[in-house]
Amino acid sequence: MAIDFTLTREQKELQKTAREFSRDLLAPVALKADAESDPQRAFAMMKPVYAEAYKLGFAFGFLPEEYGGSGATNLDVQIISEEICAVDPGFGCILLVNGLALMPLMWFGSEEQKKKWFTEATSDPTGEYIAGYNVSEANGTANFDHPGTHSAGLQMTAEFDKSAGEYVLNGSKFWPSSSGGWDLKGANVNMFIVRSDRNKGGKEGLSCVLVPRGTPGMEFKPPIDKVGHRTNQNNWIEFDNCRVPEENAFAIGNGDLVISKAFTWSGPVAGIAAVGVARSALEWTMDWSKTYTAAGDKAIINYQAVGYMLADIQMRIEASRYLCWKAAHYLDMYQEEGQAFGAMAKVFACELLFDTVFKCMQVTGTNSLNKEYPLERYLREAVVLPIYDAGTIGMQRRKIWGVMADPDYDINAFRDCKPVPFKKSMEGWGL
Incomplete structure (x- = not known):
């Protein structure tokens, strides 16, 4: 089998x-x-x-x-x-x-x-090499593939200076991860999604550029202070005529496909991250429920309300894990082409996480609010996961919708592990 x-x-x-x-x-x-x-x-x-x-x-x-x-x-x-x-x-x-x-x-x-x-x-002998991924901007990212020109969608520009053989970057990025590097002077390399053609919409006018550490014209502001993911850096970056050589650019005019595919690759990873947090919350709550009596004569796991709630949590975690595994397996089969299915894993697992942690807090009761215990930290992390990495209600669901709305879509493709080619016509639904 x-x-x-x-x-x-x-x-x-x-x-x-x-x-x-x-x-x-x-x-x-x-x-x-x-x-x-x-x-x-x-x-x-x-x-x-x-x-x-x-x-x-x-x-x-x-x-x-x-x-x-x-x-x-x-x-x-x-x-x-x-x-x-x-x-x-x-x-x-x-x-x-x-x-x-x-x-x-x-x-x-x-x-x-x-x-x-x-x-x-x-090949970094120090083991400190780190890369930054830069899509998000202050005005949002969900409409990166908007058919409008420079006034809509992503607005950081990269104009090609033909005489110098360089792209000139101007604008800003807000929320990208790791971009500032360990010392806030830049990651070893940053990949940016930029508007390389002001006169074209998001399906044609976006491209990618790689900017190495130390490139002039790039300023890193203090990182954003967040409720969760405290160990992860999120940046605000401003550009003033930052120049990079032409050979650092790729996917010219296909930056939209890069965004869609990158967040497809990361979808099951974000989903399994949610599974990991949910698992830890359940493991801790299980131990608590087997010893805490709430001033009664037996541990609270012996009560039906607690037992049913913990059973529901366990079932949902297992379902999330195997959806993420299936999506990852599918991406392995088709070179990370599986845009709707990577998104499904991300949405399902990350939205389930918050409810899982909150139910664990209900089982634990008032003590769950005590910072001496880990549930308050798990709750803060549960808030982050459905919002970051292309979210769940904007880019991710719209991607699923766009694929399913295609006339050639096979509703059983994921079940049967059949290929589903991703097309630009699947982007931009519901703008």
Whole structure:
């Protein structure tokens, strides 16, 4: 039978390594960083842990072996990500963003660009190499594929100076992750989605540019102070005639497809991050319910209301995990083409998370509000996951809708693992 949810020996070893790393190295630092009031300091506190993750292949293992990666599959990434995010989804986001920044080169870059940037990313002896992914802007990102010109959708521009063979960047980005780097002077490389043609809409006028650390004309403001994902850096960046060579650009006129595909790749990863947080909340609440009596004569797990609620939580977590695994498996089959299905995993798992954590708090009662216990932190993380990484109600649901509305869409394609080619005509629904 082709369907088998049993992990291979190699995957079990991968899971064990990720679990031990998360428990022994990540957890102590993440708890301190979460309590740090300065967001940049909190992010910088994660650098030594990140260097250890880099050595284990967690930072760039998704890249092919020929470029220095480990050739990890999307399913492998699921296994690693759940263990890491069960401890700290903010740190998981740092690793995820490396993929959002560089995976687009796998799909749209030239061989020369892959060799240059992938090899650089995987061969840092310090283990501190980090990449930033920059789409979001202050006016929002959901309508990146709006048919309007410069006045609508993404507005950061990259005008081509033919005489110099350079793109000139102007505008700003707001909310991107890891872009400021460990010292707020820039990540090693930043990938930006830009408007390369002011006279065309989002389906034709967007492109990608890679901007290395130290490029003049790029200013990083203090990171955004957030309620959750405290260990993850989110930036505000301003550009004033920032120049990058023509060879740093790719996917010219197809930046919209890059956005759609990148957030497709990350969808199941964000989904499994939600599973990891939900799992931790349930594990802690289960232990609580088996010892806490609420001044009664027996532990509260013995009461029907508590038992039913915990049973519902367990069922939903399992359903979310296997949807994420199925979506990752599908993406492995079709080179990350599965836009509706990656989005489904993200939406389902991340929206389920908040309800899961809140139900755990209801079981625990007033004590769940005590910062001595972890549920308040899990709740803060549960608020983040349905909103970040292309959200759930804007870009993600609209992507699912656009694919399903296509005249050629097969409603059973995901069930049967049949390919569903993504077309530009599927973008922009409901603008």
